[in-house]
Amino acid sequence: MNITPILTQLRDQCPSLANHISTGLDLDLLQSNTTLQTPAAFVSVIADLASKDASQNVTRQTLTDRLELVLVLDSSNAAQAFDQLHSLRAELWRALVGFKPDTFYNPIEYDGGELISINASRLLYRLHFFAEFQLGRNRSTDPAETWHERELDGLPSFSGVTVKVDAIDPADPNLHRPGPDGRLELTFSGDVTQ
Template sequence: MHITPILKQLRDQCPSLANRVVVGIDPQTPPTSPSQPTPVAYVAVIADLASKNTAQNAFRQTIRDRFEVTLLLDATDAALALDQLQRLRAELWRALVGFKPGGDYDAIEYDGGELVSINASRVLYRLRFFAEFQLGRNRSSEPAETWHERELDGLPSFTGVTVRVDAIDPADPNLKRPGPDGRLELTFSGDVKQ
């Protein structure tokens, strides 16, 4: 998933963050500088989950791209910080839930949140989101997305067929019954015109 549309959406739709939206955070060592202005939103792509293939003669999988937004808040007054957290959560939901981060993706959904840490100076709260897309094209006119599709694209075009029929009956009494006797009873051809 491209992270740029999500960053732009947060910057445009979350005025409480005042453009303090950045990429990435290590939850084990969050920035704790007292001079850091808050609130800040850290956005990181965290995982993708793939469903099983749903097609029999092709490859078609639903991929769930997961990302998180971690909010860093000033906790000098813990009660105010937790109230601000509730307002920011709602603002993030309005900005992201239902937003499509790209043409191939379904709308973003909320996947839950959790308190990472709280101390006398900072609150760190993580919200998880996801958006799904399909791996594997729907039409052969679309670009290949898998090796199987690239392999099929490399095959020569289908131009026609010749069918030769050796019927089971009447069977040759000298051969094991029932079964074809080795004589062609019918031959026909068809050409594909484009």
């Protein structure tokens, strides 16, 4: 998942964070950095999970891109920090849940959150989001997404077929039975027109 559309969406839709939105994740640094302006959010793409292929002759896998957002709040007043967390969490849901980071993704969904740590100066809270998309194209006119699709794209176009039929019976008694006798009983062709 490209992180830039997520950052842009958060910066546009989360005024409480006042553009203190960045990427990366160093929990020790976030916990100890007392000069960091709060509230702040740090976004990371943390994993992609793949389902089993749903087809036999093409690739159709659902991939789930997982996204993590860590909120850093001033916890010098713990009750106020938890109240602020409650408000910010709702603001993040309004910004991300239902947002499509790209045309081929399903809308982003929320997958829960948890408290990472709290001390006298910092509260860190992690929120999980995910968005799914399909690996494997739907139409042959779409660009190849897998090696198999690329290989199929390299094949010549199907222009027609010629069928030659050598029937098993009646078989030539001088040859091994049963089996074709080597004489063509029927030949036909068909051309594909577009």
